Amino acid sequence: MSKKIVAVTACIAGIAHTYMAAENLKKFAKKEGYDIKVETQGAMGVENRLSQSEIDAADVVIFAVDTNVQEPDRFEGKKTLKVGTSEVVKDGKSAIDQAIELTN
Numbered sequence: 001m002s003k004k005i006v007a008v009t010a011c012i013a014g015i016a017h018t019y020m021a022a023e024n025l026k027k028f029a030k031k032e033g034y035d036i037k038v039e040t041q042g043a044m045g046v047e048n049r050l051s052q053s054e055i056d057a058a059d060v061v062i063f064a065v066d067t068n069v070q071e072p073d074r075f076e077g078k079k080t081l082k083v084g085t086s087e088v089v090k091d092g093k094s095a096i097d098q099a100i101e102l103t104n
Contacts, residue, residue: 003100005029005036006050007062008069009085014043017085021064024092032096041070050074059103062095064088079103 007025011017022038029036039050052074055061061080063069064087081099088095 003034003059003103004057005034005060005062005096005099006055006058007036007038007064008041008050009038009088010041010065010067010069011085012066014041017066017089018042021085021088021092024088025062025064025095028092028096031093032100034096034100041065046070060099062088062099064095 007022009018009021009025018040019042022040025038026036037050037054038048040047055074055078058078061075061078063080063082064085065082066085079102081095081102083095
């Protein structure tokens with residue numbers, strides 16, 4: 001069964017890195033055959049907001065953030081990997097691999 005990942009990306013400026021990190025997570029999750037949904041918290045506010053049922057169904061959460069996640073209590077009790085956006089922009093595969101390791 002495919003692992004389900006939800007992620008939140010947010011950088012300080014809320015512009016480039018937020019969206020580059022989101023794209024990289026999606027790209028590498030798909031390559032590895034995982035389901036992923038990414039919420040961006042950027043200059044445009046919260047986009048692709050994760051529903052509580054999507055969060056509850058996820059095996060792991062990735063916070064690719066350089067700032068605080070909005071409404072973090074939605075993710076309480078979930079296995080969570082926290083990394084900086086620039087790490088994910090440089091190496092999205094590593095972030096996906098680390099997150100999946102948390103589920104084993």
